[in-house]
Amino acid sequence: MAADVFQFLAAFLASSVEMVEALTIVLAVGVTRSWRPAFIGMGAGVIALTLVVGALGPSLVIYVPIDGLRVVIGALLLVFGLQWLRKAVLRASGLKAMHDEEQIYEAEVIALRKHDVTEAFDWTAFTVAFKGVFLEGLEVAFIVLTFGTNDGRFDIPIAGAVSGLILVVGVGILIHQPLKRVPENSIKFAVGLLLSAFGTFWVGEGVGVDWTGSDLAIPVLAIGYAVVAAVLVRLLRPGQTTAVEGAAAG
Amino acid sequence: MKYIKAFILFWYDFIVGDSMTLAIGVVVCLLVAAGLRRETGSVAPEIALPAIVVATLVLSLRR
Numbered sequence: 048m049a050a051d052v053f054q055f056l057a058a059f060l061a062s063s064v065e066m067v068e069a070l071t072i073v074l075a076v077g078v079t080r081s082w083r084p085a086f087i088g089m090g091a092g093v094i095a096l097t098l099v100v101g102a103l104g105p106s107l108v109i110y111v112p113i114d115g116l117r118v119v120i121g122a123l124l125l126v127f128g129l130q131w132l133r134k135a136v137l138r139a140s141g142l143k144a145m146h147d148e149e150q151i152y153e154a155e156v157i158a159l160r161k162h163d164v165t166e167a168f169d170w171t172a173f174t175v176a177f178k179g180v181f182l183e184g185l186e187v188a189f190i191v192l193t194f195g196t197n198d199g200r201f202d203i204p205i206a207g208a209v210s211g212l213i214l215v216v217g218v219g220i221l222i223h224q225p226l227k228r229v230p231e232n233s234i235k236f237a238v239g240l241l242l243s244a245f246g247t248f249w250v251g252e253g254v255g256v257d258w259t260g261s262d263l264a265i266p267v268l269a270i271g272y273a274v275v276a277a278v279l280v281r282l283l284r285p286g287q288t289t290a291v292e293g294a295a296a297g
Numbered sequence: 298m299k300y301i302k303a304f305i306l307f308w309y310d311f312i313v314g315d316s317m318t319l320a321i322g323v324v325v326c327l328l329v330a331a332g333l334r335r336e337t338g339s340v341a342p343e344i345a346l347p348a349i350v351v352a353t354l355v356l357s358l359r360r
Contacts, residue, residue: 120329122310125350126323132312133357170307247326247346254330256342268347275351279358 051203058194058207064262065186066215072124072179074223075238078230079131080172088176095177096184108192113185117253120178125246127175132239136276138232140283171225175242182249187211240276244269322353 070090077085103110137143193207195201248265251258258264313320326349333342 122323126312129319247350251346
């Protein structure tokens, strides 16, 4: 009985950590880009995951090159996160307009000329949400299969993972509305930091880096990048260079 | 042909965006990570990877 409870809790906690990571990515994409492609990407990720897990079953652990996937998805998230972080730093320092209205208007006009507006679909939002859900979902499947294979029964790890899913989805539904009230550039800043942290972590894991503290390395990386970004914002503010040079000369 | 072109453009925009420096920095990050992982038990990759990410960001902001 005690062993069952321990196995349930282990599967619940380990799965919840991975699901929180997937939720973070979907929420980030939904708030900053658009909810529809984020949800469609999430749904497509779940379907792809179901097909892979259903087709391979317990042999999934043998056939799916999880490290290769981590490297590819990690690198893509890292480059995407850095793009957002760079823009957020430029905006926060005043070197780039907060909304780039003129540029957005021109892009919209070009898009409207090319397609009917109803056909426009944010493939970037879809791709990021899909990749996040698919990779994290695979990790949950690996956790369940590892626990299940070790003990010869899958009901307890599956129950743990499903409980984690219910909890994380519930939290996601509760917090997605309040997130809409946070200023746009602050959200984009946070998303850039998170995607860069996830990307660095996955690239490292994929090539065999054993991060100290395991998944706890992700928030540590995000905090480290936040400190660097805050310093960069201060240094890049117009007049800052002059002030520094003036101080040095004085 | 139209769809292939759109597909290539999508991935170019996704990976390169408006800063080639970031894409190059991530490739460097991958190469260094692959090179350092052989040092079992070393914390070098844990320091090197974030350091390259930070350097890439700083370089991409140079005007």
